[in-house]
């Protein structure tokens with residue numbers, strides 16, 4: 208078992224620490240433990256025999272087809288997946304070669320594929336293998352996103368993908384200057400609340416980064432009215448934590464019990480209601496404005512993001528040079544909606560809540576691990592700082608550049624990815640891969656993203672951290688540091704946002720891949736640039752566990768403390 212400290216084997220299974228999104232109580236009374244164990248056993252047996260295992264042609268074996276011992280072994284492995292997922296995937300990956308392989312979880316059978324041909328097959332069978340239904344199973348949105356899911360998303364695609372892939376991506380150059388200023392202010396403000404020990408501020412790294420990212424993303428996604436309120440921002444983070452916990456509880460039970468369990472657990476967690484009811488008046492007003500403008504044949508009013516008011520864009524606007532793209536995510540969703548229901552206030556509010564879930568966690572975690580890696584591999588700091596000092600202004604003006612930082616983040620994401628499973632598609636109809644592997648309704652197709660990114664077939668010295676592995680070779684050579692020059696590199700340079708047949712961090716390369724990736728990498732560059740430029744950073748305990756795992760997700764340890772010392776000059 209690996210605990211996430213900086214030792215080279217990054218595939219981990221960890222213990223669940225307290226105060227984590229899915230934390231367990233420290234000490235439980237004995238009587239309670241017995242009842243909980245009994246309940247767990249009942250659920251275990253019950254869940255193992257629910258209708259989802261009885262689909263026609265399923266490869267999930269149940270009691271009738273297997274010996275009782277074999278059956279119990281398989282169910283035990285399935286439940287072990289919750290705390291040991293990445294290791295189980297890695298073991299199966301190593302055995303399978305390039306063939307598809309199966310890993311069982313308590314509530315699904317996962318079929319992992321690794322060849323580009325198979326990935327293409329699973330990505331292009333949208334009528335049978337659905338990203339949307341996989342997401343629904345993960346998130347349980349009916350119970351965790353204030354009754355989202357009352358309508359089914361049309362299979363031909365949705366407006367929210369366009370809202371992010373086209374509108375948000377196009378807007379990055381205009382957002383960038385305001386983002387840095389906002390990151391600076393937010394981080395400094397959060398620092399004031401952190402404990403001072405022996406005259407030094409100790410920063411809980413995960414919390415500080417999540418809250419900083421939350422502030423920046425809230426402006427782009429929820430709009431200025433909401434992003435300015437501290438209570439709203441607190442609830443925006445809490446909503447994700449409660450969602451993750453509630454969805455896990457619901458998934459521990461058989462599917463037919465979800466409505467009861469979902470309604471029950473939902474009562475204790477109010478952040479989803481807070482977010483929904485905060486959004487509704489704003490979205491309703493936007494819908495009304497839009498309808499009125501359309502009925503009068505007038506242009507639809509645009510809402511300017513406050514990020515524009517920070518730096519030189521402010522001057523440009525003052526000079527009368529305005530951009531036609533001055534609006535926010537609520538606006539883009541309304542503009543991009545493909546059905547009437549998605550243009551209703553409820554529809555838009557739900558889409559915003561779903562986007563928020565996709566947006567906040569993975570990029571925050573990517574930034575946290577990259578900062579930790581910078582502390583653990585300080586030899587990269589000076590070249591990166593130098594690049595920021597000499598090229599950040601260009602980056603801000605063009606949204607292009609910072610290749611060393613880009614490569615460093617990519618290497619960090621390769622060795623400490625947020626997820627060990629990507630390209631998830633749930634079978635909504637039976638499906639057969641070209642090699643004859645069958646998926647039944649309810650099974651999932653997916654890729655073993657961590658195992659592939661750490662395979663010596665494609666990555667030389669795959670477990671060695673090489674921060675400039677993906678940077679252009681002549682650039683690395685020009686730094687003139689032998690140690691960095693000698694570290695393993697890929698045959699061709701590539702950028703963080705570029706996926707390929709061995710790098711599925713952003714999902715499949717087809718139209719279903721992550722629509723927020725360009726914004727995500729900009730956010731990471733802004734926040735990391737600001738922090739390394741303004742502070743010397745060190746970890747209080749560089750050997751402490753960095754993460755724990757739940758299913759396939761690597762959750763940053765809340766106990767990781769860092770010291771940010773303002774740099775002179």
Ligand code: HEM
Pocket residue numbers: 338339368371561562565566567569570573625629630631711712713714715716719720721722723724726727
């Ligand atoms: C490091 C950060 C991020 C990572 C690693 C990441 C990764 C992914 C992956 C693997 C998928 C599934 C794609 C597939 O299965 O083919 C996905 C989907 C998605 N991502 Fe990201 N993402 C990140 C940041 C963001 C951000 C910042 C946003 C929003 C601004 C976003 C919005 C979405 C949405 C809305 C989807 C669902 C697309 C759909 O259902 O069709 N992501 N992302």
